Amino acid sequence: MARIPKELVDHIIQTADIVEVVGDFVQLKRKGQNMWAPCPFHNEKSPSFSVNPAKSLYKCFGCGKAGGVVQFVMDVEGTSYVEALKYLAKKYAITIEEEEKTPQQQLEQNERDSQFIVSDFAKNHYHRLLLNSEEGMSIGYGYLKERGLNLATIQQFELGYSLDSWDDLMKTAEKAGYDKKYLEKSGLIVTKTDDQGHDTGRRYDRFRGRVMFPIHNISGRVVGFGARTLKRDDKMAKYLNSPESDIYHKSDVLYGLFQARQAIRTEEVCYLVEGYLDVLSLYQGGIKNVVASSGTSLTEGQIRLIKRYSDNVTVLYDGDAAGIKASLRGTDLLLESGLNVRVVLFPDGDDPDSYIRKVGDQRFAQYIEKSSQDFITFKTTLVAREASNDPVKKAEAIRDVLNSIAKVPDAIKRQVFLQQTSATFGIDEQVLITEYNKLVKAPAAKQASGNAGNYGNGAGSANTGYPPSGTARPPARPMSDEEEAEMLMYGGHEATVEVLGAGVSFQPAKPAAADDEDTPDVLKLCEREVLRLLVLYAGREVDPEISVAAYLMGQLGENPLTVSLYAEMWEICRQELLANRFPDARLLAQNERAEIRSLITDLATERYEISPNWRIKEIYVLNEVDLPKQACDNAVLRLNKVHVQRELDICLERLRHPLPDAEMFEILGDIKRLKELDNELAAMLGTVVARGT
Structure with a gap:
């Protein structure tokens, strides 16, 4: 990434009018020397968001968000510092002279840009087919309508349909002047090979006869597609996704985040679901702060994306026991990253999409509010019920829960979770503490054996506020004046x-x-x-x-x-x-x-x-x-x-x-x-x- 000279950074900052920039997102009203508005980062009725034009600063006295004009763009758009500067430079027609790229760098940039262009073309082509072709209207649009989606939602997410043809997209793109190699690089067309893996020279569309779900990056550019077949064929995958490419890395993308980001900030929570239709049904039902991992295991890159907008995540689990167990492992990553994780479990056989269509928008919202519980409590109750009266399974379940508690960075939360686990399993709290300390000291000892005696401070350990087994517990109170x-x-x-x-x-x-x-x-x-x-x-x-x-x-x-x-x-x-x-x-x-x-x-x-x-x-x-x-x-x-x-x-x-x-x-x-x-x-x-x- 090119470095922007300090003189140009200062020029951009001094040129940008914070009232104009903030005014693009909220309606400001003057009161005294400052401008005021309801905060764009959280829900409130009385304005506590203040902009000081003279100092070019903003501050919300409700949620604490504060900074200058660059920080505001970073906060509201979820961009990096350099991206925010470029946003302001574009707004005020300031040219940023980037360092001259090497021929290799320029080639790589051209390759990525070309893939973005053909992906956008494909998205528009599929969307037109869904709404204007006979096959798209009868099969694709008919399916989406049957699933309860209206035209506004279809257009908001730019849904589409691919004809049941081997080469419809390829021929249409070539006719429009697009190079076939970029269709191939972005995964839109596939090369046919023989039994020995040799290129036969034949190319065909990857997506055929499927409802198309464009996947946008955080800037709103299409980077890939998810596609659902409507055929009843056990040999054919129900969902087919774009392969990894120069512009699409599935571990760094969340479906629906582009549409949900502002709502996540405002509501101060992100609802995490599994599938495309879960996102679409909830968004249409008024729950706009919802994203999906698109059926893949949750990754650190996806978690970093969520943290840009909120520290609170509520995972909406399908009422399927096997699916829940698979999801539990990914949820530990959320805890480890410092997010506040809550869980909602739907009745057996239901997922968020089916349940909201069954009970309606209002009852669905009431259900997730009433049924939400913190993740550790949920997991503890779940594994305790499964362990039942089997001592071996119970011991394994306890260790499983302790492993999750060890992922929580906050010491006070860990202490509360240990107390709750003790009560749920009916086991002495001190026994749990002893086992916990063994668990967290093991990786610490491997990394730094000299620090093994310093509980909570060794490398890889998690400070619970408890000493190792066999030592006196520190007083659970603030220091007195004398001690200080x-x-x-x-x-x-x-x-x-x-x-x-x-x-x-x-x-x-x-x-x-x-x-x-x-x-x-x-x-x-x-x-x-x-x-x-x-x-x-x-x-x-x-x-x-x-x-x-x-x-x-x-x-x-x-x-x-x-x-x-x-x-x-x-x-x-x-x-x-x-x-x-x-x-x-x-x-x-x-x-x-x-x-x-x-x-x-x-x-x-x-x-x-x-x-x-x-x-x-x-x-x-x-x-x-x-x-x-x-x-x-x-x-x-x-x-x-x-x-x-x-x-x-x-x-x-x-x-x-x-x-x-x-x-x-x-x-x-x-x-x-x-x-x-x-x-x-x-x-x-x-x-x-x-x-x-």
């Missing part, structure tokens, strides 16, 4: 305090490997506030010829922040200043890293604004925009005060342990100095000192 202080103390924090002319600067020494989860919330908030002022007001002057950015950098130094993401963002801003540029929130929000894009958007987005009616009534409110120096001073002082208080807490905690006299007196001296500094900072902030002496 002790943890901080042994982390080796030391402080250097300097009183500067204009204020107080406190530079904590960084621990060797700081963990953001160990950083107290109050410190995170103070660091976040400093970073917010830096990002939003970098170029604003606090004094003549002194910018907010220069002022904060001068007060706090090069590395004042302990939260890793904040520290990284601080360094990005510092590098911008060293390059004689002020950090620009609009450009920073387009960073290729999602964590940074999200952080910048959160820093730059406020849910509430001062009412314009206050100005009409001559009520004026001074804020940080009017008083940048005061806002910066307060943020720096609060950050320094938190550091002082943390060090003071550590010193007080150390006194609770037996110490040599010399060390105790040294700590008492530190406490006295830190309390004086704490009082000085409180006075500067105008706050009341309420700490013990």
Whole structure:
């Protein structure tokens, strides 16, 4: 893929109007300085989706989606960063000069493009035959109508029919000027060979006398076909699919995803079924967030596609015992990828298509809502019932369930599932935990035997929150203040305090490997506030010829922040200043890293604004925009005060342990100095000192 120069990326971002881009998908209404609309990513009645035209940022205060104009296109279209840039460039007529391709690369691109073209031609040809030919209307359309599909659904999914002829498509395509070799490469025609496998020179259509289901990629281009025969012939496969080609890789395609993607985002769940008609019947019945694996085992590529639109999947199983067992194995992949998996089982003999036609749209929707259950509970109940009173089968069933639980990345969910499994099988929970730890430690030991004793942290293991068998269980509660202080103390924090002319600067020494989860919330908030002022007001002057950015950098130094993401963002801003540029929130929000894009958007987005009616009534409110120096001073002082208080807490905690006299007196001296500094900072902030002496 060609690399787009940074200068061109910046030009695209600065040219794109976020109000115009977002307005292509939702109807925005102005309220104050921002534009508002119902969120395009989830269901809501009251608008909580805000667009800030000045900063070119969007944020939903309901679901949390946020970012700049490029991120919006990525979110709403499910595209990559480069694809989103190309989308914007096309919208604003900006030419992207791609690197010159090698002859081989150009040939490969031409081959793929030609296959896309002939596949689109075939789709249109089959669709015309279905609706306009005598054979297509009587056989193909008659079958689809019998299955309950209306014309709108047929047209929405561009269904078709292939004539019961050896060479109808091939002759029609050749007459239209298409090269036969691309029909062959895309699997639309087949080469006949003799008994020795030699090419006889004869070509014929792959699909004959079948209802055609075009398979679209995520961009809506046809990459292949599924085809159902209407003949009663046991020797003939009921369904025939396109073979793998340069443009069709069945493991990376989900039938119906192109039509369902927006509904999956809005409903925040993807319904996964097996067949084409399941998708079509449910879509027509109002359940538009449905896709199919097209009868193949679920793959990692297909799961990645689902995750682009939702973390929630509900698998709709046919009421067929053999089919359920086969599907269970693929569903473990969903768990392993971190998706929240639920299951609906239909009555024996029914599949989603037959059941919705039997009970109707409304009762079907009620059924899947009432019958939905989490996958582990479903699997546990299923295998427990099958094991019945057979001890050997029961032991195998338990291990099977534990294997599925081990796929779940979330430790709390795993703990709940273990408790549920214990209750379902009537087996002691601690026995299950012991067996579970044996199961997860085995692959860990193979990969890193030295880490075998670190439960939940070895390579390949899954952290359940339980220790290995035979060890004491950790307390199932948050750390106390004393435990947190002790943890901080042994982390080796030391402080250097300097009183500067204009204020107080406190530079904590960084621990060797700081963990953001160990950083107290109050410190995170103070660091976040400093970073917010830096990002939003970098170029604003606090004094003549002194910018907010220069002022904060001068007060706090090069590395004042302990939260890793904040520290990284601080360094990005510092590098911008060293390059004689002020950090620009609009450009920073387009960073290729999602964590940074999200952080910048959160820093730059406020849910509430001062009412314009206050100005009409001559009520004026001074804020940080009017008083940048005061806002910066307060943020720096609060950050320094938190550091002082943390060090003071550590010193007080150390006194609770037996110490040599010399060390105790040294700590008492530190406490006295830190309390004086704490009082000085409180006075500067105008706050009341309420700490013990």
